[in-house]
Amino acid sequence: MARRGLLIILSSPSGAGKSTLSKRLMAWDNTLRFSVSATTRAPRPGEVNGRDYYFVSREEFLAMVEAGQMLEHAEVFGNLYGTPRAPVEAAMAEGRDTIFDVDWQGGQQIRRSALSKDVISIFILPPSIATLESRLRGRAQDSETVIADRMAKSRSEISHWAEYDYVVVNHDLEDAEEELRVILKAERARADRQPGLNDFVRELNREFEAR
Amino acid sequence: MARRGLLIILSSPSGAGKSTLSKRLMAWDNTLRFSVSATTRAPRPGEVNGRDYYFVSREEFLAMVEAGQMLEHAEVFGNLYGTPRAPVEAAMAEGRDTIFDVDWQGGQQIRRSALSKDVISIFILPPSIATLESRLRGRAQDSETVIADRMAKSRSEISHWAEYDYVVVNHDLEDAEEELRVILKAERARADRQPGLNDFVRELNREFEAR
Numbered sequence: 530m531a532r533r534g535l536l537i538i539l540s541s542p543s544g545a546g547k548s549t550l551s552k553r554l555m556a557w558d559n560t561l562r563f564s565v566s567a568t569t570r571a572p573r574p575g576e577v578n579g580r581d582y583y584f585v586s587r588e589e590f591l592a593m594v595e596a597g598q599m600l601e602h603a604e605v606f607g608n609l610y611g612t613p614r615a616p617v618e619a620a621m622a623e624g625r626d627t628i629f630d631v632d633w634q635g636g637q638q639i640r641r642s643a644l645s646k647d648v649i650s651i652f653i654l655p656p657s658i659a660t661l662e663s664r665l666r667g668r669a670q671d672s673e674t675v676i677a678d679r680m681a682k683s684r685s686e687i688s689h690w691a692e693y694d695y696v697v698v699n700h701d702l703e704d705a706e707e708e709l710r711v712i713l714k715a716e717r718a719r720a721d722r723q724p725g726l727n728d729f730v731r732e733l734n735r736e737f738e739a740r
Numbered sequence: 741m742a743r744r745g746l747l748i749i750l751s752s753p754s755g756a757g758k759s760t761l762s763k764r765l766m767a768w769d770n771t772l773r774f775s776v777s778a779t780t781r782a783p784r785p786g787e788v789n790g791r792d793y794y795f796v797s798r799e800e801f802l803a804m805v806e807a808g809q810m811l812e813h814a815e816v817f818g819n820l821y822g823t824p825r826a827p828v829e830a831a832m833a834e835g836r837d838t839i840f841d842v843d844w845q846g847g848q849q850i851r852r853s854a855l856s857k858d859v860i861s862i863f864i865l866p867p868s869i870a871t872l873e874s875r876l877r878g879r880a881q882d883s884e885t886v887i888a889d890r891m892a893k894s895r896s897e898i899s900h901w902a903e904y905d906y907v908v909v910n911h912d913l914e915d916a917e918e919e920l921r922v923i924l925k926a927e928r929a930r931a932d933r934q935p936g937l938n939d940f941v942r943e944l945n946r947e948f949e950a951r
Contacts, residue, residue: 652931654940658947684948690941696931698940708929715926718919720863720907729865729909730901736869737895 531624532724533647534562535716536617538629538636538693541653542683544664546699550653551628553706554713562620562627567593570608573670583613601631601638606678610635621647624724626713633689640692649716651709652693656700658683742835743935744858745773746927747828749840749847749904752864753894755875757910761864762839764917765924773831773838778804781819784881794824812842812849817889821846832858835935837924844900851903860927862920863904867911869894 541547555561567583569590578584585593590609593599602611612629620627621644629639640648655661658680665671665679690696695712699705716722752758766772778794780801789795796804801820804810813822823840831838832855840850851859866872869891876882876890901907906923910916927933 654944658944658951662951680948680951684945687941687944690937691931693931695926695929696934696937697929708925711922711925712929714919714922715906718906718908718923720902720904723907726901726907730898733865733869733898734895737891740869740873740891 531622532717532722534621534624535626535713535722536621536629536639536644536648537626537713538631538639538648538650539653540631540633540636540650540686540689540693541699542655542661542686543679544661544683545653545655546664546702546705547630547653549702550699550706550709551630553702554628554709557706557710558626558713560625562616562625564612564617564627564629566610566612566631567599568608568610570610600642600644601635603632603634603638605632605682612639617644633686633692636689637692649695649712650693651695651697651712652690653705654687654690654696654698656698742833743928743933745832745835746837746924746933747832747840747850747855747859748837748924749842749850749859749861750864751842751844751847751861751897751900751904752910753866753872753897754890755872755894756864756866757875757913757916758841758864760913761910761917761920762841764913765839765920768917768921769837769924771836773827773836775823775828775838775840777821777823777842778810779819779821781821811853811855812846814843814845814849816843816845816893823850828855844897844903847900848903860906860923861904862906862908862923863901864916865898865901865907865909867909 539547539551551563555563565579565583567585567590569585569587572584576582587609590611594602598614599611600614600617602609612635617627636650640650661683662680665676697705697708750758750762762774766774776790776794778796778801780796780798783795787793798820801822805813809825810822811825811828813820828838847861851861872894873891876887908916908919
């Protein structure tokens with residue numbers, strides 16, 4: 530009997546290193562699954578449908594919401610983003626943990642969903658705003674207006690840090706990754722998350738009987 | 741501003757390696773404090789008053805309970821055991837974590853106390869009952885009746901494993917110690933337990949203002 534998979538919410542302002550950290554976690558533990566969001570926004574250069582996002586029309590998106598097929602969804606800068614429910618539930622049933630790269634709105638909805646018992650949430654903070662801005666500018670594909678919008682969204686995103694179970698400040702990528710691994714290991718050591726424990730204790734009791 | 745210290749409940753049947761693991765944790769982090777219990781039982785050979793236990797009379801013990809000076813207390817095999825409250829609260833205020841070597845009754849009382857927000861509880865299981873018994877016999881200072889009593893108490897103690905936040909099976913001392921360290925590190929990474937975070941986020945906001 531596999532344990533139920535965890536839902537690991539990772540939120541941060543863009544540029545705090547969340548994508549890099551998610552990739553590193555998945556390289557460390559290849560059972561981890563990354564939740565692919567659906568979105569109505571246009572693909573950026575290099576983005577692949579089904580890997581980076583499911584690119585859907587507004588009509589398709591709203592139909593999924595209507596049918597209860599979205600675990601969470603929100604509108605950001607005029608585009609809809611959401612998490613399709615079915616793949617998450619399938620992973621949980623297989624005992625695989627899923628990482629969600631969602632903003633505070635998505636985080637709140639997942640935490641308040643029927644799956645809340647298996648949710649852990651982690652907020653990643655940048656070491657400074659200067660770092661955040663230079664990482665955003667380093668991507669060099671956004672206009673000044675987009676940068677300004679993103680910085681404003683970053684500030685609002687950061688204001689929600691205290692709603693999260695854990696906070697990791699990304700001063701150093703290695704250290705931040707180690708902190709994330711530690712959090713995952715500890716959450717998996719919880720009494721109600723170790724699938725073999727019931728049987729193990731039953732075996733100990735058999736040993737007591739046999740003395 | 742220091743964070744409040746954690747109350748770390750470690751329970752296990754005797755012989756599961758809890759004392760060794762506590763000592764190793766304290767060698768790893770010398771800010772950790774071990775809660776010294778008060779007891780009415782007679783000192784065993786080698787036990788030192790104030791280090792292993794506070795050895796007190798039944799009258800003294802009951803007077804402390806009466807005065808609300810015990811965080812928890814219980815009677816085991818006709819002897820009273822309890823945790824004096826004052827040193828625990830002093831350590832918490834200094835931001836030092838305290839390890840409690842208590843049984844399930846003590847664990848329940850601490851978890852239900854006014855300090856519950858800062859309690860984490862860990863149950864240590866032996867790899868087998870044979871190991872448990874051989875460790876008990878290895879101490880070689882107890883009679884067969886005492887061994888039988890302890891084995892019965894061990895069984896009843898183990899029956900409470902599911903009340904704990906975390907469970908560690910002590911198959912291997914190094915691994916078990918590492919698991920305990922991971923649990924402590926993760927609990928200290930919780931958003932409400934990092935004392936500098938409020939100031940840190942205030943600084944980030946100042947940076948946003950200054951852009």
